[in-house]
Every structure is written in C-alpha cells, then in structure tokens.
Amino acid sequence: EVQLLESGGGLVQPGGSLRLSCAASGFTFSNYDMIWVRQAPGKGLEWVSTISNGGHNTYYADSVKGRFAISRDNSKNTLDLQMNSLRADDTAVYYCAKPASRSSLNWFDPWGQGTLVTVSS
Amino acid sequence: EIVMTQSPATLSVSPGEGVTLSCRASQSVTTNLAWYQQKPGQAPRLLIHGAFTTATDIPARFSGSGSGTEFTLTISSLQSEDFAVYYCQQYSYWPLTFGQGTKVEIK
Numbered sequence: 595e596v597q598l599l600e601s602g603g604g605l606v607q608p609g610g611s612l613r614l615s616c617a618a619s620g621f622t623f624s625n626y627d628m629i630w631v632r633q634a635p636g637k638g639l640e641w642v643s644t645i646s647n648g649g650h651n652t653y654y655a656d657s658v659k660g661r662f663a664i665s666r667d668n669s670k671n672t673l674d675l676q677m678n679s680l681r682a683d684d685t686a687v688y689y690c691a692k693p694a695s696r697s698s699l700n701w702f703d704p705w706g707q708g709t710l711v712t713v714s715s
Numbered sequence: 716e717i718v719m720t721q722s723p724a725t726l727s728v729s730p731g732e733g734v735t736l737s738c739r740a741s742q743s744v745t746t747n748l749a750w751y752q753q754k755p756g757q758a759p760r761l762l763i764h765g766a767f768t769t770a771t772d773i774p775a776r777f778s779g780s781g782s783g784t785e786f787t788l789t790i791s792s793l794q795s796e797d798f799a800v801y802y803c804q805q806y807s808y809w810p811l812t813f814g815q816g817t818k819v820e821i822k
C-alpha cells in the first residue's frame with residue numbers, strides 16, 4: 595500500500611523558518627517526481643513545488659520562489675520542503691502527493707494526511 | 716497560467732438526488748482533467764482522471780465527462796458520505812492548477 599506521511603508542521607513567527615518532511619513507502623520512490631500542495635484555512639488547493647525523480651530539477655510557484663526549497667533523499671524515501679522567510683499567507687495545511695506516473699504533470703494519488711503550518715506572532 | 720473555474724460554489728442537495736458539478740478551463744486542457752473529493756480534516760481523494768476515467772475503488776455513481784474547456788462531474792444518487800467539497804485539477808500545463816471547489820451540502 596502506498597503511504598505518504600508528512601511531519602514538521604507547527605507554529606512559527608513571521609520571518610521564521612520551518613522544514614517539512616514527507617516519508618514515502620509502498621512504491622519505488624526514486625522513480626517518481628514528487629510535489630507539495632498547500633491549502634490555506636477554508637480555501638482551495640495550491641500547487642507549491644515539484645522535484646524531479648532524481649532531484650536534479652525543481653520548480654516553484656511564484657508565491658514561494660526564492661523562499662522555499664524542495665529536496666529529496668531517495669536512499670531514505672523522504673521528500674522535504676525547507677520554508678524560509680515565512681509570511682502569514684503561508685499559513686496552510688501542506689500535503690505531499692504522488693503522481694500517477696513518473697512525471698508530475700499528472701493527477702495525484704494518494705496524498706498524505708497533511709501537516710499544518712501556522713505563521714503568526 | 717490556466718485558470719480553472721468551478722460552479723456553483725455550493726450545492727444544497729437531498730440524499731438520493733443526483734447532482735452535476737461544472738469545471739471550466741481558461742484554455743483547452745484536452746482531457747487532462749482530474750476530480751478530487753475532500754471531506755473536512757482529510758486529504759483530497761482522487762475520483763476521476765483523464766476527464767472520465769473513474770479511479771480505483773470509486774463507486775459507479777461518480778462519473779466524469781467533457782473535454783477541451785468544459786467538464787462535469789456527476790453523482791447519480793447522493794449518499795450521506797458524498798457530502799464534501801469537490802475540486803477539479805488540470806494537468807496539461809505548468810503550473811498545475813485547481814478550481815476553487817464546489818461544496819455539496821445536505822439540504
């Protein structure tokens with residue numbers, strides 16, 4: 595069974611940093627691009643970042659470019675999101691998700707359960 | 716960026732009734748369109764991909780149709796567990812984009 599388990603969320607002050615992790619199991623992690631998607635409270639879904647299966651290519655939404663960094667460790671089947679210079683509008687539940695096939699220009703199944711990031715003083 | 720517009724924002728429906736949700740893309744995404752269901756406190760769950768292919772273990776009362784810019788998700792007879800928010804997502808172009816969601820609530 596494919597499973598994704600996020601961790602690392604919490605309360606952080608504006609301007610602070612946080613590192614999220616996603617532990618993957620049940621599939622050959624190194625064969626798949628991976629993504630982070632976020633959902634602000636009461637709002638819709640927003641793609642945040644993508645990393646290629648080998649980790650060499652990364653992509654970011656304009657809203658997080660220059661502040662967030664996605665990475666992965668294929669030896670540990672983990673996906674990370676380093677979030678710096680956090681702002682109140684980064685407050686959201688952050689999900690990692692697996693694409694249906696290698697490319698992340700795709701639909702996603704499954705999604706992790708999400709981890710809540712709250713940016714507030 | 717492809718803008719995905721869902722309508723209506725909210726649907727009030729009685730159990731047993733059928734509903735049709737709409738999703739419109741700002742330009743053609745052919746059939747690169749997925750639908751997800753999300754219940755409070757849960758992650759999105761894939762229902763439909765390729766505009767009309769039902770995902771594994773999804774009940775037959777869920778069906779998708781459309782291509783290009785106009786898509787629909789139909790639930791033929793709403794069960795209590797179907798009251799949720801539904802999102803469409805295009806995967807033709809970067810960045811991936813989602814609609815703002817349609818909430819299906821109990822009337």
